[in-house]
Amino acid sequence: MNRILISKTPEFIGKKIKIAGWVNARRDHGKLIFIDLRDRSGIIQTIIIPDKEDVYETAKKVRNEFVIEMEGFVKERPSGAANEKSTIGEVEMEAEGIKILSKVEDGLPIDVSEKEMKLNLETLLNYRSLTLRNEKINSIFKVYSEIINSYNEFMRKEEFLEIKTPKILSAATEGGANFFKIKYFDRDAYLAQSPQFYKQAGVGIFERVFEVGTVFRAEPHFTTRHVNEYVSLDAEMGFIDSFEDIMNQLEKTAAFMLDSVSKNCKKELEKYGAEISDFQTIPRIKLTEALAVLEKEFGKKTEKIDIDPEGERMICEWAKKKYNSDLIFLTHYPSSIRPFYTMPGADPQYTESFDLLFKGVEIATGGQRIHNLNKLVESIKKHKLNPKDFKSYLDIFRYGMPPHGGWGLGSERILQKILGLKSIKEAVLFPRDVKRLAP
Numbered sequence: 001m002n003r004i005l006i007s008k009t010p011e012f013i014g015k016k017i018k019i020a021g022w023v024n025a026r027r028d029h030g031k032l033i034f035i036d037l038r039d040r041s042g043i044i045q046t047i048i049i050p051d052k053e054d055v056y057e058t059a060k061k062v063r064n065e066f067v068i069e070m071e072g073f074v075k076e077r078p079s080g081a082a083n084e085k086s087t088i089g090e091v092e093m094e095a096e097g098i099k100i101l102s103k104v105e106d107g108l109p110i111d112v113s114e115k116e117m118k119l120n121l122e123t124l125l126n127y128r129s130l131t132l133r134n135e136k137i138n139s140i141f142k143v144y145s146e147i148i149n150s151y152n153e154f155m156r157k158e159e160f161l162e163i164k165t166p167k168i169l170s171a172a173t174e175g176g177a178n179f180f181k182i183k184y185f186d187r188d189a190y191l192a193q194s195p196q197f198y199k200q201a202g203v204g205i206f207e208r209v210f211e212v213g214t215v216f217r218a219e220p221h222f223t224t225r226h227v228n229e230y231v232s233l234d235a236e237m238g239f240i241d242s243f244e245d246i247m248n249q250l251e252k253t254a255a256f257m258l259d260s261v262s263k264n265c266k267k268e269l270e271k272y273g274a275e276i277s278d279f280q281t282i283p284r285i286k287l288t289e290a291l292a293v294l295e296k297e298f299g300k301k302t303e304k305i306d307i308d309p310e311g312e313r314m315i316c317e318w319a320k321k322k323y324n325s326d327l328i329f330l331t332h333y334p335s336s337i338r339p340f341y342t343m344p345g346a347d348p349q350y351t352e353s354f355d356l357l358f359k360g361v362e363i364a365t366g367g368q369r370i371h372n373l374n375k376l377v378e379s380i381k382k383h384k385l386n387p388k389d390f391k392s393y394l395d396i397f398r399y400g401m402p403p404h405g406g407w408g409l410g411s412e413r414i415l416q417k418i419l420g421l422k423s424i425k426e427a428v429l430f431p432r433d434v435k436r437l438a439p
Contacts, residue, residue, distance in 0.1 A: 001016075001017070001018045001071065002018065003018050003019065003020050003069075004017045004018060004019055005019075005039060005040070005041040005042075006019060006021065006037065006038075006039050006041050006042040006043065006044045007041035007042045008041070009044055009074050009089075009091050009093065010074075010089065010090060010091050012074045013074050013075065013076055013091060014073065014074065014075075015073065015074060016071060016072065016073050016096065017071070017072070017073075017074060017093075018069065018070070018071045019037060019039065019044065019069070019070050019071075019093065020037075020039065020067075020068065020069040020070070020101070021037045021038050021039035021040075021067070021068070022037070022038045022039070022065055022066070022067055022068075022133065023035055023036070023037060023038075023062055023063065023064050023065060023066045023067075023068060024036040024037065024038040024043055024064070024112075024113045025064060025113040026059075026062055026063065026064065031049075031050045032047060032048070032049060032050075033047075033048040033056065033059045033060065034046070034047055034048075035048065035059065035062060035068075035070075035095075036113070037068070037070060038133075038135075042089065043089075043135075044089065044091065044092065044093060045077070045092040045093075046070055046072065046092065046093045046094070046095050047092060047093070047094050047095065048095045048098070049094070052095070052096065055095055055096065055097060055098050058098040058099075058100065059095070059098055061100065062098070062100065063103075063104055063108075064104070064108060064111065064112075064113060065104050065108060065112070065130075065133070066100060066102065066103055066104060067100075067101040067102035068098055068099060068100050068101060069098070069099040069101055070093065070095050070097065070098050070099075071095070071096050071097040072093045072094050072095040072096045072097070073093065073094050073096065074091050074092075074093050075091065075092055075093070075094060076090065076091055077089075077090055077091060077092045108130070109127055109130070110123070110127055110130060110131065112130060112131060112133045112134040113134075114134070115135070115136065116136065117131065117134050117136070117137065119131065121422075121423055121425065121426070124137075124426070125425060125431065125436065125439075126439075128429075128430055128439050129439060132429070135271075136271050136272075137426075139267070139268035139271050139272075140268075140415065140419060140421070140426065140427065141429060142265060142268050143261060143265045143268050143269070143415060143418065143419060144411070144412075144415050144427065146260055146261050146264050146265050147257060147261060147411055147414055147415060147418075148212060148231075148233075148411065149260075150256060150257040150260035150261065151210075151212065151233050151253070151257055151409075151411075152212065153256075153260075154252075154253050154256040154257065155210040155235060155253070158208070158249070158252075158253075159208055160208040160209060160210040160235060160237070161202070161206045161208060161209050161210070162209075162210055162211065162212075163198070163199070163202050163206075163209045163210070163211050164211060164213065165192070165195040165198035165199065165211060165213065166192065166198065167191060167192045167213070167214060167215075167216075168182070168184060168189050168190075168191065168192070169189060169190045169191075169192050170189060170190070170392070171190065171389055171390065172190045172193060178193065178217050178218045178219045179191065179193055179216075179217075179218055180216050180218045191216035192215055192216060193215060193216065193217055194215050194232065194234070194408055195211050195213055195215070195232070195234050196339075196341070196408075197393045197396070199211060199234055199235075199236040199406060200236060200341075200369060200393075200396060200401075200404065200406075201396045202236060203236050203237065203238040203401065203402065203404045203406075204238075204396055204399070204400070204401050204402075207237070207238045207239065207402070208235075208236070208237045208238065209235070209236050209237075210233075210234060210235040210236075211232075211233075211234045211235075212231060212232075212233055212234075212411075213231065213232060213234070214229060214230070214231055214232075215229075215230060215231075215232045215408075216228060216229055217230075220434055221434070222433060222434050222435065224422060224423040224424060224425075225309070225361055225413065225416075225424050226424065226433070227412065227424055227425060227428055227431050227432060227433050228432050228433055228434065229431075229432040230410060230411070230412050230428070231411045231412065232408045232409065232410065232411065233408070233409035233410075233411050234406065234407070234408045234409070235249070235250075235253075235406045235407055236404060236405070236406030237249060237404060237405065237406060238401075238402040238403070238404040239402045239403065239404070240368065240403050240404060240405055241403070242352065242368065243331075243343070243352040243353065243354065243366075243367045243368040243405055245405070246354075246366055246367065246368065246405040246406060246407060247282075247284065247329055247331075247354060247366075250356060250364065250366065250407050250409075251281065251282050254282070254327065254356070255279065255280075257414075258276050258279075258418075259276075259278075261276060261418060262276040269418075269419075272419040272420060273420075274418055274419050274420060276418065277324070277325075277326055279325055279326070279327065282325060282327045282328060282329055282356070283319055283322075283323045283325055283327075283328050283329065284328075284329040284331055284354075285328070285329070285330065285331070286330070286331050286332045287305060287306075287307065287330045287331065287332055287333055287334075288305060288332070290307060290311075290315050290330050291305065291307065291311075293315060293318055294307075294311050294314055294315060297314075297318055298314050298318075300314060305333075305334050306333075306334070306337055307330065309361070312357050312360055312361060312362055313360035313361075315328060315330070315357065316328060316357050316358075316359060316360040316361075317360070319357075326358060326359050327356060327357065327358050328356075328357050329354050329355070329356055329357075330354060330355045330357065331353070331354045332345060332350040332351065332352070332353070332354075333350065333351055333353050333354075333355070334349060334350055334351070335348065335349055335350065335351050335382075336349075338351045338353050338367075339383075340376075340379045340380050340382070340383040340385060341369050341370055341376065341379070342367055342368075342369065342370070343367065343368035343369055343370050343405070344370075344379075351367060352367050352368040352405075353365070353366065353367025353368070354366055354367055356407075356409075358413070358414065358417050359417040360417070361413055361416075361417060362410075362413075363409060363410050363413045363414050363417070364407050364408065364409045364410070365407065365408055366405065366406055366407025366408065367405055367407075368403070368404070368405035369404055369405050369406075371397065371401040371402065371403050371404055372397070373394065373397040373398060376394065376397055377394065412424050412427040412428050413427075415427040
């Protein structure tokens with residue numbers, strides 16, 4: 001007999017089937033034993049009666065999270081029979097046979113059957129392979145899967161070619177100090193801080209490229225918005241007229257992704273009380289204008305032309321009130337705080353670049369890149385770097401490059417803000433931060 005997924009059981013009322021999964025909960029009522037069985041598709045209530053002695057004796061040995069296989073007849077559930085602790089549907093199964101496939105060896109440190117597991121973050125992450133079995137926590141990654149899938153779908157629809165770039169590099173992409181150095185045979189190498197150089201090379205070959213890939217940042221931050229390994233949703237496109245073209249493309253991409261999550265993850269969003277607002281356009285203001293708004297509306301002054309996390313929260317609050325938008329573009333960041341490859345603006349102290357903020361946090365950075373070799377070399381020197389260290393990168397521009405630009409989107413930050421998670425670590429399957437290398 002072939003195994004049937006629990007979600008398919010309503011199609012088999014009156015028939016004998018086989019199901020398998022984890023014991024979500026076991027409850028004894030008088031002489032009856034109820035086992036809520038969970039598989040990847042859902043949960044079903046099963047009933048074991050004492051008349052079937054061998055089945056009944058096996059059921060008495062079963063505990064939460066045992067992996068079992070059951071055979072029995074599917075029946076419609078009596079009206080009003082729903083149990084508070086179970087998330088059962090319209091059918092149940094009367095067991096005719098039980099086989100224990102795997103036991104819990106040392107007892108459970110936590111109860112994953114609870115609808116709301118009130119655990120601190122450390123406990124949540126220390127027992128990650130177990131806490132991820134909880135239905136609500138598990139649903140986080142169904143939303144995440146939709147984010148990744150919708151990004152892939154829309155990029156292909158817009159004729160971007162998917163590429164995969166190296167994650168072990170001979171030089172740190174962004175420079176600075178936030179890189180991981182590793183030993184590569186007899187020399188030093190670096191884990192990729194971004195796919196920037198290679199996706200620019202991709203523009204010189206394919207015009208439009210995108211990548212969903214892991215990046216590494218050796219930032220010593222221990223905050224609710226930082227991890228040291230994350231999945232970046234990158235894109236780069238050629239033959240642009242200005243960095244407005246990049247923002248236009250990202251605006252369409254964000255709209256498609258959020259709409260896909262809204263349509264395809266209704267049950268998961270409901271678990272978190274999350275709503276996704278419709279939008280047509282994303283407001284755009286210069287960073288200097290945003291800083292003026294912060295001073296006027298919130299009394300927040302800044303000593304330099306940059307915005308901190310508190311400022312990002314405030315400007316998003318302002319955008320929500322003024323434009324009814326959860327997203328806002330901040331543009332024209334100073335050259336001094338942007339990478340050397342960023343295109344300078346008409347006023348060279350500012351760049352043709354942007355950040356995209358979503359519900360109080362920056363989720364994307366992007367802009368136009370310098371495509372002229374000589375200007376790029378000049379910019380490298382201005383940033384007090386040595387052009388010789390970037391020879392293979394500069395070779396990209398020796399053979400003709402169109403005007404181009406792109407972005408990097410932080411996938412986990414999007415997920416965190418959609419669901420209102422307190423820490424970005426909740427949005428990563430197995431997070432890596434300053435203190436955590438396991439599980």
